[in-house]
Amino acid sequence: MKNFKWLTLLLAALLLVLAACGSKEESTENTDTNTGSEEATTETGNSTYPLTVKSTVEGYDDVTFEEMPKKIVVMDYGFLDTLDTLGVEVTGVSKGVFPEHLAKYEDEKYLNAGTLKEPLFEDIAAMEPDAIFISGRQADFYDQLSEIAPTVFVGVDTANYWNSFIDSVNIAAEMFGKQDEAKEKLAEVEKAIEDVKAVSSENGKALVTLYNETLSAYGPGDGSRFGYVHSVFGFQAADESLENSTHGAQLTYEQVLKINPELLFVVDRVAATGEESNVKEAIENEIINKTTAAQNGKIVYLDGALWYLVTGGLQSELAKIEEIKNELK
CATH class of the missing domain: 3.40.50.1980 (Nitrogenase molybdenum iron protein domain)
Structure with a gap:
């Protein structure tokens, strides 16, 4: 009889231990699941893609990018200036007379996309760009450039200078995840204007x-x-x-x-x-x-x-x- 009671107590203790272990494992699994869910939400929250981009002036197609462009060709010096300010690397640029603060783009590491008024189409195609950015000086070549890669008009509109400037900056900020930096720099410009x-x-x-x-x-x-x-x-x-x-x-x-x-x-x-x-x-x-x-x-x-x-x-x-x-x- 004593042996039976002892066995009963031992079995009860084992059951308690097993139940505790199962509860701990379930808790761990739930924690892991919740962590994974939070990470997925964060990734989704930070992602801006697919992203549809509108040009700064009327008359150009909206362009949808499935992912952030990695190889980009910039033919407008204003947009190049903005990307440079925001710390975005470029692959190719229009070559010409650069202002002092953009002189680094004279370097051969930045591939030659032609001049401001004469794109080198074969050279640009060889770069296999994910995106091309243009303005008024290249407007006549929009269709040809669009055949090479998605092309966005980012130049300012002289009939709507300030708002189109903001739009151009926002295109750069949203496409390359630089919203905070752009907001800070725009505040500096607004202060300087005052x-x-x-x-x-x-x-x-x-x-x-x-x-x-x-x-x-x-x-x-x-x-x-x-x-x-x-x-x-x-x-x-x-x-x-x-x-x-x-x-x-x-x-x-x-x-x-x-x-x-x-x-x-x-x-x-x-x-x-x-x-x-x-x-x-x-x-x-x-x-x-x-x-x-x-x-x-x-x-x-x-x-x-x-x-x-x-x-x-x-x-x-x-x-x-x-x-x-x-x-x-």
Whole structure:
């Protein structure tokens, strides 16, 4: 009888031990399952793909990417500027005269995709890109480039400068997971714009010109290449009637004198194309020297590569504002 009681107690103890082990294993399995579920949710939450990208202007197809592009070709210097700021590596670029802050792309490690106006289609195809980014200078080649790889128009729209600039930055941020970095940099640009507006209010009516052996002037409205100097940076226009276009209106020096700006901005296109420029000698002549701008020391020469070749980049927009602020101290 005693032996029977002892066996009963032993069996009961074993059952308790087995039950505890089973409970522990089940708990561990549940923990493992829950951990796996959390990881899957996190991965899904962080993923932005498949991602459909809209171009910054109308007239181009939406492009859906199944995964983040790894090999990319960039033909617009503004977008290249933004990608560089956000730390995104590129495979190929349009080669030409780079502004100083993008000079590293002269290196052969960045493959040659042609010039800003003449893509090298076979060379681009050989790169086997996952994405190609273009702007107005390559717009005529959109269909041909789209046959090589998904192609997105990321250039700014002169009729909607600020919003299209934001759209371009957001395309880069969303495609390459750089939303936080982009938000921080955009805040810097917005702060700089407020600073330059304070400067603009103290410097009178401005005329924005482009020097290319002759002089072209740009209106202050939508569609003007440099209209944002007025609409975004806040400078009053010396002449509201000037043509609002990307090419501007060619003016004689006598016409500039008639407009008589209090502030004269001169973008040096000659230097932007890599040629030796005589811009100061040409501009500071006996006619222009009669303007209020010249007499008050308010002729401001702007970096040609920065202003003419790089539009809508995070670094370039800050650099443009800083250049104006430094010149008008």
